[in-house]
Amino acid sequence: QLQLQESGPGLVKPSETLSLTCTVSGGSISSSSYFWGWIRQPPGKGLEWIGSIYYSGSTYYNPSLKSRVTISVDASKNQFSLKLSSVTAADTAVYYCARVHPVDTGMLRTPGYFHHWGQGTLVTVSS
Amino acid sequence: IVMTQSPDSLAVSLGERATINCRSSQSVLYSSNNKNYLAWYQQKPGQPPKLLIYWASTRESGVPDRFSGGGSGTDFTLTISSLQAEDVAVYYCQQYYSTPFTFGQGTRLEIK
Numbered sequence: 001q002l003q004l005q006e007s008g009p010g011l012v013k014p015s016e017t018l019s020l021t022c023t024v025s026g027g028s029i030s031s032s033s034y035f036w037g038w039i040r041q042p043p044g045k046g047l048e049w050i051g052s053i054y055y056s057g058s059t060y061y062n063p064s065l066k067s068r069v070t071i072s073v074d075a076s077k078n079q080f081s082l083k084l085s086s087v088t089a090a091d092t093a094v095y096y097c098a099r100v101h102p103v104d105t106g107m108l109r110t111p112g113y114f115h116h117w118g119q120g121t122l123v124t125v126s127s
Numbered sequence: 128i129v130m131t132q133s134p135d136s137l138a139v140s141l142g143e144r145a146t147i148n149c150r151s152s153q154s155v156l157y158s159s160n161n162k163n164y165l166a167w168y169q170q171k172p173g174q175p176p177k178l179l180i181y182w183a184s185t186r187e188s189g190v191p192d193r194f195s196g197g198g199s200g201t202d203f204t205l206t207i208s209s210l211q212a213e214d215v216a217v218y219y220c221q222q223y224y225s226t227p228f229t230f231g232q233g234t235r236l237e238i239k
Contacts, residue, residue, distance in 0.1 A: 049227055
């Protein structure tokens with residue numbers, strides 16, 4: 001059974017870089033044609049898509065965060081990671097990783113719906 | 128694409144029908160395959176969202192058949208035909224037609 005688990009610091013100082021890792025078990029990140037994504041949810045608020053990465057490494061980012069976000073895959077560890085730089089209090093949120101079902105959009109295969117989710121990890125930005 | 132759900136909150140009696148609406152600011156119907164790029168999720172307190180419906184009306188495996196999705200283009204509905212106590216949650220719609228992928232603001236469903 002596929003499981004995803006987020007890990008990383010729960011507290012990050014303003015202006016620093018938030019770094020999270022999602023460890024996938026019950027399936028291989030590189031042997032299946034899925035996207036892998038990050039979504040966040042500020043306390044008491046709604047969901048915001050951060051970005052997605054294909055198992056081959058191609059990435060899709062939310063333009064509102066694109067200048068600060070890097071998502072990468074480490075197939076050898078069956079993990080993918082999120083880095084968000086120059087954080088502020090507005091980046092305080094529960095961060096979820098998810099497996100994303102691919103969909104066909106014209107000639108392209110693009111990220112679709114979020115099929116499996118991790119439990120999420122709360123990251124607080126505070127000095 | 129802006130996703131707008133209505134109502135923001137809803138109270139329904141046990142066994143009654145609950146209907147949640149979702150409107151997109153532009154069509155999420157892809158003409159070449161006639162599919163609506165729209166999903167619905169359920170989020171219970173302290174839990175991650177759970178996929179209920181994709182392609183606007185395809186129920187995810189294991190989701191009870193009292194949940195159904197409908198609509199096309201820009202207007203969609205999630206219907207729970209007979210509300211059960213375990214359905215208390217916040218429900219979100221999401222479009223995956225184009226980036227940035229966006230969610231509705233959520234609809235909180237409670238028991239009357």
